[in-house]
Amino acid sequence: MSLIKETDYGTPARIANITVTAEIDGQPITVPAGTSIMRASQMLGVKVPKLCATDSLEPFGSCRLCLVEIDGRKGTPASCTTPLEAGMKVRTQTPKLAKLRKGVMELYISDHPLDCLTCAANGDCELQDMAGAVGLRDVRYGYAGENHLDAGKDESNPYFTFDASKCIVCSRCVRACEEVQGTFALTIAGRGFASKVASGNTNFLESECVSCGACVQACPTATLTEKTVIEKGQPEHSVITTCAYCGVGCSFKAEMQGTEIVRMVPYKDGKANHGHSCVKGRFAWGYATHKDRITKPMIRAKTTDPWREVSWDEAISYAASEFKRIQAKYGLDSIGGITSSRCTNEETFLVQKMIRAAFGNNNVDTCARVCHSPTGYGLRTTLGTSAGTQDFDSVDEADVIMIIGANPTDAHPVFASHMKRRLREGAHLIIADPRRIDLVKTPHVEADYFLPLLPGTNVALINAMAHVVVTEGLVNEAYVAERCDKATFETWRKFIAEERNSPEATEAMTGVPAADLRAAARLYATGGNAAIYYGLGVTEHSQGSTMVMGMANLAMATGNIGRLGVGINPLRGQNNVQGSCDMGSFPHEFSGYRHVSDDAVRQMFEEVWKVTLQAEPGLRIPNMFDAAIEGSFMGLYVQGEDIAQSDPNTQHVTAGLSAMECIVVQDLFLNETSMYAHVFLPGSSFLEKDGTFTNAERRISRVRKAIPPMAGLADWETTAALSKALGYPMDYKHPSEIMDEIARLTPTFAGVSYAKLDELGSVQWPCNDKAPEGTPTMHIGKFVRGLGQFIVTEFIPTDERTSARFPLILTTGRILSQYNVGAQTARTSNVVWHNEDVLEIHPLDAENRGIREGDLVSLASRSGETALRAMISERMQPGVVYTTFHHMKSGTNVITTEYSDWATNCPEYKVTAVQVRPTNRQSEWQEHYLETRRATTRVADPADAAE
Ligand code: SF4
Ligand code: SF4
Ligand code: SF4
Ligand code: FES
Numbered sequence: 001m002s003l004i005k006e007t008d009y010g011t012p013a014r015i016a017n018i019t020v021t022a023e024i025d026g027q028p029i030t031v032p033a034g035t036s037i038m039r040a041s042q043m044l045g046v047k048v049p050k051l052c053a054t055d056s057l058e059p060f061g062s063c064r065l066c067l068v069e070i071d072g073r074k075g076t077p078a079s080c081t082t083p084l085e086a087g088m089k090v091r092t093q094t095p096k097l098a099k100l101r102k103g104v105m106e107l108y109i110s111d112h113p114l115d116c117l118t119c120a121a122n123g124d125c126e127l128q129d130m131a132g133a134v135g136l137r138d139v140r141y142g143y144a145g146e147n148h149l150d151a152g153k154d155e156s157n158p159y160f161t162f163d164a165s166k167c168i169v170c171s172r173c174v175r176a177c178e179e180v181q182g183t184f185a186l187t188i189a190g191r192g193f194a195s196k197v198a199s200g201n202t203n204f205l206e207s208e209c210v211s212c213g214a215c216v217q218a219c220p221t222a223t224l225t226e227k228t229v230i231e232k233g234q235p236e237h238s239v240i241t242t243c244a245y246c247g248v249g250c251s252f253k254a255e256m257q258g259t260e261i262v263r264m265v266p267y268k269d270g271k272a273n274h275g276h277s278c279v280k281g282r283f284a285w286g287y288a289t290h291k292d293r294i295t296k297p298m299i300r301a302k303t304t305d306p307w308r309e310v311s312w313d314e315a316i317s318y319a320a321s322e323f324k325r326i327q328a329k330y331g332l333d334s335i336g337g338i339t340s341s342r343c344t345n346e347e348t349f350l351v352q353k354m355i356r357a358a359f360g361n362n363n364v365d366t367c368a369r370v371c372h373s374p375t376g377y378g379l380r381t382t383l384g385t386s387a388g389t390q391d392f393d394s395v396d397e398a399d400v401i402m403i404i405g406a407n408p409t410d411a412h413p414v415f416a417s418h419m420k421r422r423l424r425e426g427a428h429l430i431i432a433d434p435r436r437i438d439l440v441k442t443p444h445v446e447a448d449y450f451l452p453l454l455p456g457t458n459v460a461l462i463n464a465m466a467h468v469v470v471t472e473g474l475v476n477e478a479y480v481a482e483r484c485d486k487a488t489f490e491t492w493r494k495f496i497a498e499e500r501n502s503p504e505a506t507e508a509m510t511g512v513p514a515a516d517l518r519a520a521a522r523l524y525a526t527g528g529n530a531a532i533y534y535g536l537g538v539t540e541h542s543q544g545s546t547m548v549m550g551m552a553n554l555a556m557a558t559g560n561i562g563r564l565g566v567g568i569n570p571l572r573g574q575n576n577v578q579g580s581c582d583m584g585s586f587p588h589e590f591s592g593y594r595h596v597s598d599d600a601v602r603q604m605f606e607e608v609w610k611v612t613l614q615a616e617p618g619l620r621i622p623n624m625f626d627a628a629i630e631g632s633f634m635g636l637y638v639q640g641e642d643i644a645q646s647d648p649n650t651q652h653v654t655a656g657l658s659a660m661e662c663i664v665v666q667d668l669f670l671n672e673t674s675m676y677a678h679v680f681l682p683g684s685s686f687l688e689k690d691g692t693f694t695n696a697e698r699r700i701s702r703v704r705k706a707i708p709p710m711a712g713l714a715d716w717e718t719t720a721a722l723s724k725a726l727g728y729p730m731d732y733k734h735p736s737e738i739m740d741e742i743a744r745l746t747p748t749f750a751g752v753s754y755a756k757l758d759e760l761g762s763v764q765w766p767c768n769d770k771a772p773e774g775t776p777t778m779h780i781g782k783f784v785r786g787l788g789q790f791i792v793t794e795f796i797p798t799d800e801r802t803s804a805r806f807p808l809i810l811t812t813g814r815i816l817s818q819y820n821v822g823a824q825t826a827r828t829s830n831v832v833w834h835n836e837d838v839l840e841i842h843p844l845d846a847e848n849r850g851i852r853e854g855d856l857v858s859l860a861s862r863s864g865e866t867a868l869r870a871m872i873s874e875r876m877q878p879g880v881v882y883t884t885f886h887h888m889k890s891g892t893n894v895i896t897t898e899y900s901d902w903a904t905n906c907p908e909y910k911v912t913a914v915q916v917r918p919t920n921r922q923s924e925w926q927e928h929y930l931e932t933r934r935a936t937t938r939v940a941d942p943a944d945a946a947e
Pocket of ligand 1: 173176177181183184185186208209210211212213214215216
């Protein structure tokens with residue numbers, strides 16, 4: 001294995017219908033019009049020296065190192081800023097150019113520390129390379145003149161250092177922050193000799209910087225360097241893999257020394273991220289080798305017993321014997337399992353296979369139940385496929401972007417940067433959210449319409465938008481006539497045109513001014529290509545599925561599905577939520593969303609798996625807890641999912657878990673669920689195994705093993721061993737064989753193989769004979785279900801109501817540095833940004849309650865009570881409070897209720913009636929939790945253990 005170095009073409013690729021042909025150093029070349037001479041030269045393998053140019057950024061022309069000569073033209077233009085023109089004859093290497101370049105390099109080097117041999121960037125420094133390339137051996141001016149060699153270091157950021165003495169003021173970092181990340185945190189302050197890079201008037205940590213690392217990647221010197229590189233030295237080989245955090249699915253090069261990760265560098269050929277990343281994927285990977293990792297299997301008879309380390313064989317055979325004992329006593333359906341949206345497709349497929357084939361029932365569910373199950377239901381019902389319609393690059397063609405119930409800059413940061421680029425180019429923006437998210441107003445981006453709706457009123461809002469479309473003659477009649485079901489459309493049209501659905505009639509419910517809503521609806525319907533992006537603010541409601549169908553109705557009525565730039569796009573939370581759903585993790589569906597009651601499908605699985613399968617759907621997660629409390633569900637296998645922390649109404653969940661006789665937890669850490677477990681099987685991180693993840697665009701990307709599994713087995717091997725112990729052997733030698741089986745049994749995956757993924761980098765399903773290289777855009781020409789189905793979406797307010805006792809509404813979400821529950825990011829330096837969950841509250845609500853910034857407040861609902869610190873914030877509207885659910889001791893899900901989506905049981909996390917009051921102590925639940933945690937585990941709270 002070697003270190004993968006991608007070619008830097010110096011300037012970005014251009015897309016043009018016309019090409020130009022010219023000659024560079026005597027070699028002919030044809031390129032799209034607008035291509036720089038520098039890029040064209042590199043395409044020929046001719047390297048022109050450069051410092052201020054890199055192909056992720058627009059050319060700047062400041063360093064004057066890339067000069068060339070052009071026949072018939074005076075002077076020596078910069079090749080990075082000069083486009084190649086038809087018939088040009090360019091020379092990149094002449095004595096005159098060599099002299100000029102050497103002079104430029106002399107100036108740079110005379111003001112640069114000459115500590116190359118001890119510099120962290122030695123061997124990976126473009127300044128060093130360029131000095132070599134121009135043949136610089138000495139500096140005529142000496143090194144004693146005025147210089148910046150004493151300029152200080154800024155080491156405030158936990159992940160990278162800024163050493164100003166090494167800065168050549170090329171402004172690549174400033175431009176990366178603007179063009180790639182879209183944060184505009186850096187500037188070049190001062191002029192001439194005094195010019196320097198500044199992160200506002202403060203250090204990096206305190207600045208607007210979001211630690212995406214784009215500047216570090218762009219810096220050609222050691223000025224901006226990862227602390228891990230300073231500490232460990234330069235990497236020596238790399239492995240291309242996929243981020244294990246969010247549903248963007250960024251590709252990375254894991255750069256290594258032996259079996260140790262030195263840094264993660266976003267991969268330029270990654271089709272989801274095009275070489276960009278966020279703080280989590282690039283920097284927050286230390287959890288993978290954190291000291292809290294459990295690397296030995298453990299068992300115990302009672303949850304109050306201390307854990308006992310045992311061999312893999314003993315743990316697996318104990319788990320199998322317990323499951324068999326429970327089934328013998330309580331029946332075949334008394335056990336089940338939960339698959340993980342963090343594990344690979346192959347691992348998820350194996351878990352559901354083990355449950356159906358070895359447990360002999362369909363009691364399998366997934367954590368997607370609690371996030372995007374309404375997406376699957378809603379999009380399948382209306383369009384025919386349980387997934388988003390576009391690839392991320394489609395946003396480049398969008399003229400109107402509507403974001404509903406999502407906060408991309410925090411939860412899907414790399415796609416947010418892509419989206420911001422399109423918005424800076426002039427696309428319009430509509431945001432519907434109870435909270436003033438960053439995108440409402442961020443540097444150079446401002447929403448045309450911000451619709452601050454009250455939590456729980458999504459369906460009223462989308463109906464009102466559709467009402468405007470229908471009653472103002474904005475329906476795309478030709479599209480609807482050609483592509484949609486006439487009868488359902490007419491029924492829907494009649495319903496939606498009723499006055500009770502108008503913006504004026506719904507204003508009192510939604511809180512959104514009717515005039516704004518009308519204007520936003522007109523913009524969506526008439527502004528060109530209109531694309532909807534949405535998140536859990538849509539799905540985690542009692543009408544989550546209804547809202548998804550409401551968005552589909554609106555998009556179909558306006559003709560905004562089935563081409564680039566449009567569509568309905570769920571922003572998936574966890575790395576493999578899409579995949580875990582695709583792989584048959586729901587109790588009623590096999591992989592590829594085929595119902596277990598479909599005889600032909602079931603027979604196909606029975607033939608391949610050589611076992612009889614149940615035709616009845618099994619239990620969903622909430623039903624498993626109910627059945628446990630009733631005494632009929634007694635054993636659970638949970639892979640990579642912390643249900644005790646992430647599921648709503650914690651006290652009900654823990655009552656269900658406590659009632660079970662054997663819980664097998666497979667995870668990296670002793671998570672909250674393991675407090676109730678009897679067998680702990682150590683998991684493997686994404687760095688320790690082969691497999692695939694499927695991101696929010698339906699893109700299947702390879703996960704590749706970079707280091708050996710710390711506990712000896714990858715997760716798929718553990719599941720296979722347990723299945724074998726239960727009497728159903730699984731003999732796979734490599735995850736590629738599991739993918740081959742998935743492809744054999746799943747029509748939308750029929751063309752997927754590891755060989756194809758290695759060849760193409762990634763593919764978007766459906767990938768089969770009809771689409772051998774995958775399907776970036778769905779529903780072109782025709783919906784997957786045939787005719788698009790309109791569904792009447794009656795707004796039914798949730799049963800969770802505010803009252804004099806609980807007058808505020810709590811809604812929950814995620815912030816940039818935190819990933820879901822804290823298992824991973826709470827064990828990284830990301831805790832420097834937020835080491836606890838806080839309650840955001842509007843100044844008016846705070847003042848009415850005598851609450852000041854930082855006060856401890858009690859947050860109580862009909863389900864329970866917890867205590868958090870208050871953060872007074874005008875992001876909130878009066879009457880609505882917000883928090884995250886990262887740290888278990890915050891107990892956010894002690895507060896949330898058991899109300900759920902009518903179709904899928906997805907919990908209503910986003911609407912809980914609460915009261916907030918000053919307090920000076922933790923809640924009873926928090927005190928009880930800490931005691932229980934101490935009694936049932938041997939590690940402290942992850943937040944306290946962060947490094
Ligand atoms: S890390 Fe990202 S946000 Fe921070 S200054 Fe660099 S480019 Fe800007
Ligand atoms: S920090 Fe690096 S990228 Fe930024 S101006 Fe200095 S040398 Fe260039
Ligand atoms: S955007 Fe998501 S997938 Fe990409 S680096 Fe960040 S967390 Fe990872
Ligand atoms: S690389 Fe062209 S001017 Fe710097």
